[in-house]
Amino acid sequence: MTEAAGTAGPAGSAGAAGVDGPGRPGPRRGRVLEGLRAYGLIAAMWIRSTMAYRTSFVLMTVANFAMTVLDFVAILLMFSQVDALGGWSLAEVAFLYGVSGVSFGLADLAVGSMERLGRRVRDGTLDTLLVRPVPVLAQMAADRFALRRLGRVTQGVLVLVYALVLLDVDWTVAKVLLMPVMLLSGAGIFCAVFVAAAAFQFVAQDASEVANAFTYGGTTMLQYPPTVFAQDLVRGATFVVPLAFVNWLPAGYVLDRPFPLALPEWVAFTPPLVAVACCALAGLAWRAGLRSYRSTGS
Amino acid sequence: MTDGDGAAAGGAAFIELDGVEKVFDVRRKTGFLKRERREVRAVDGLSFTVARGEMVGYIGPNGAGKSTTIKMLTGxxxxSGGRLRVAGIDPSxxxxxxAHRIxxxxxxxxxxxWDLPLIDSYxxxxxxxRIPDARYRENLDRCVELLQLAELLEVPVRQLSLGQRMRGDIAAALLHDPDVLYLDEPTIGLDVVSKAKVRGFLRDVNAERGTTVLLTTHDLQDIEQLCSRVMVIDHGRLMYDGPLAGLHEVGESERTLVVDLERELPPVEAPAPARVVRVEGPRQWLAFPASASAAGLVAAIAARYPLVDLSVREPDIEAVIAKMYAERASA
Structure with a gap:
């Protein structure tokens, strides 16, 4: 069975023939586009909804930004007592922090609301999404889209700029190219974690705390160098939930640091592949979750 | 596979269920770690068809399988088993x-x-x-006119009353010209005026567009005023399927004659099978079979007692259905 997450895309394309069931060839790409379009439509509605309370929006954005700033102040305070953390300097840790912050911030902006899935399953409002002609994943991802989450991205960018000013990087073409690739792949990996965690909530509706451990917990972990963590944790973050590919590995290349777990240097360039693989797996998990919801109800 | 083909959609049976089942696995905590697994058959071999343009009431007590059926019909x-088609499409x-058809x-x-003007939702x-522009305009204009939404289009939804919001919701469900409209408790919590507006509109949509309507409700007046056909479900099975009037026969229901006499009197002696069921001052209530005529009874009473006023009450379907359930349970 290839169907589950709602098939057939737009009615127009599906109306061509009565073929159904496994192996329908074309519509996958159409469905992705349809999903993105629906995402845009719904996100725009949420932006307009927040603008109905303009003052509240401004206050929330400022508060959001201030909170993330305080988060980095904690690291500055730490470095006022020590010169290095696990052998990494303040500038290097700031680099890790910035990359992790921007990647996570982008993912949180794009699909962060998916953690609300459990609640929607419990109160039955997920059903209202299932009767719409657009993919549920897109509707869920765009749910409560909040521009104020840009506060975290902004803070991440500022910290990253701060790090780059402080650092004396021996820039090469490869390193320059790796920067945007690293940030986008990192965002992709975090998106996958968000989606997979949401899919898990189809089965366990009150598991949003477990999900938070991997998303918010993950980004916090990545703000520190891998050398401060136990080898097993680093191994888990490399091979099980591959958060190490967000910054530890590619940043190690940019900063000319030895790689954790004695990994070869070329792994620094694998984040895009890892991100694609993670998103594919998360997509499958989502499908499985939605299928189980549709066969069991809430 | 030849199902799923749109060609079947034009046929007489627009909604088609054949032995449809839905079994849930319910896990219940019976101890600290012990869980008991139990199968619950929410829908148990349900078969019925609805023709295009029919307006059907779907009723039953809570937990009877009503919403499970609707959820299967909407995909x-x-x-878990059986065959189900809506407009020739396998919903699941x-x-x-x-979704484009319902x-x-x-x-x-x-x-x-919630926070945006009603028109934004539309x-x-x-x-x-992807409703074609002309179609959208036309459908919107019609809904706005018939549901009296013109004043409300620019009002944020959170400021609408319950009745206004329900009208708004119904319009939203009809903009894409669905062939089938499923309504789950469309008049719940509405005042009398709003209820009348909603019912009138549904009648119009059904008559003009031939939209097939399936509605679940606890308000039997919805069904009396809208549906020529009613299906009663309990324990996931169809208990009755037919015209509303037939339900009375099945349930052996009774009508009530309320008479106001000039003064307090002992219970009137009415010709059998009519009998007095309640006396309150000068007012008396008499029960008689729904199938019998009230005229003879009224004449008999008027001939012997000082009659001031009278009224006939139609049987309470709720009571009829409750009686049906009771009979089923004891059978």
């Missing part, structure tokens, strides 16, 4: 394709955008369902 839930396999109104869950529907 939200996958049946082609949910998004079916409209759904969940009585207690609005799909409108614009979203317009684009999400």
């Amino acid at each position: 939200i839930l996958t049946p 396999r082609e949910r998004t394709r079916l 409209g759904v109104v969940f009585g207690q869950r609005t799909t409108l955008w 614009r979203l529907m317009h684009r999400m369902y």
Whole structure:
């Protein structure tokens, strides 16, 4: 069975023939586009909804930004007592922090609301999404889209700029190219974690705390160098939930640091592949979750 | 596979269920770690067909399987067994394709955008369902006129009353010209005027567009005023399927004659099988079979007693259905 997450895309394309069931060839790409379009439509509605309370929006954005700033102040305070953390300097840790912050911030902006899935399953409002002609994943991802989450991205960018000013990087073409690739792949990996965690909530509706451990917990972990963590944790973050590919590995290349777990240097360039693989797996998990919801109800 | 083909859609049976089942696995905590697994047959071998343009009331007590049926018909839930088609489409396999053909109104869950003017929700529907511009305008204008929404279009949904919001929700479900409209408790919590507006509109839509309507309700007046056919479900099985009037016969229901006499009197002696069931001052209540004529009874009483006023009350369907359930349970 290839169907589950709602098939057939737009009615127009599906109306061509009565073929159904496994192996329908074309519509996958159409469905992705349809999903993105629906995402845009719904996100725009949420932006307009927040603008109905303009003052509240401004206050929330400022508060959001201030909170993330305080988060980095904690690291500055730490470095006022020590010169290095696990052998990494303040500038290097700031680099890790910035990359992790921007990647996570982008993912949180794009699909962060998916953690609300459990609640929607419990109160039955997920059903209202299932009767719409657009993919549920897109509707869920765009749910409560909040521009104020840009506060975290902004803070991440500022910290990253701060790090780059402080650092004396021996820039090469490869390193320059790796920067945007690293940030986008990192965002992709975090998106996958968000989606997979949401899919898990189809089965366990009150598991949003477990999900938070991997998303918010993950980004916090990545703000520190891998050398401060136990080898097993680093191994888990490399091979099980591959958060190490967000910054530890590619940043190690940019900063000319030895790689954790004695990994070869070329792994620094694998984040895009890892991100694609993670998103594919998360997509499958989502499908499985939605299928189980549709066969069991809430 | 030849199912899922749109060609069947034009046939007489627009909604088709054949031995449809839905079994849930319910796990119950019986101890600290012990769980008991139990199968619950929410829908148990349900078969019926609904023709295009029919307006059907779907009733039953809570937990009877009503909403499970609706969820299967809309493709939200996958049946555990049996065959199910709506407009020739298998809902669970082609949910998004079916979505263009159906409209759904969940009585207690609005799909409108709380903080935005009503019109914004409609614009979203317009684009999400890719409704052609002319069609959208025409449908919107008609809904606005018939549901009296003109004044409300620019009002944020959160400021609408319950009745206004329900009208807004119904309009939202009809903008893409669905062939079938599912309504779950469409008049719940509405005042008398709003109820009348909603019912009148549904009648119009059904008459003009030939939209097939399936509605679940606890308000039997909805059914009396809208549906020529009623299906009663309990324990996942169909207990009655037919005209509303037939339900009275099945349930051996009775009508009530209320008479106001000039003064307090002992219970009137009425010709059998009519009998007095209640006396309150000068007012008396008499029960008689729904199938019998009230005229003879009234004449007999008027001839012997000082009659001031009278009224006839139609049987309470709720009571009829309760009686049906009771009979089923004891059988």
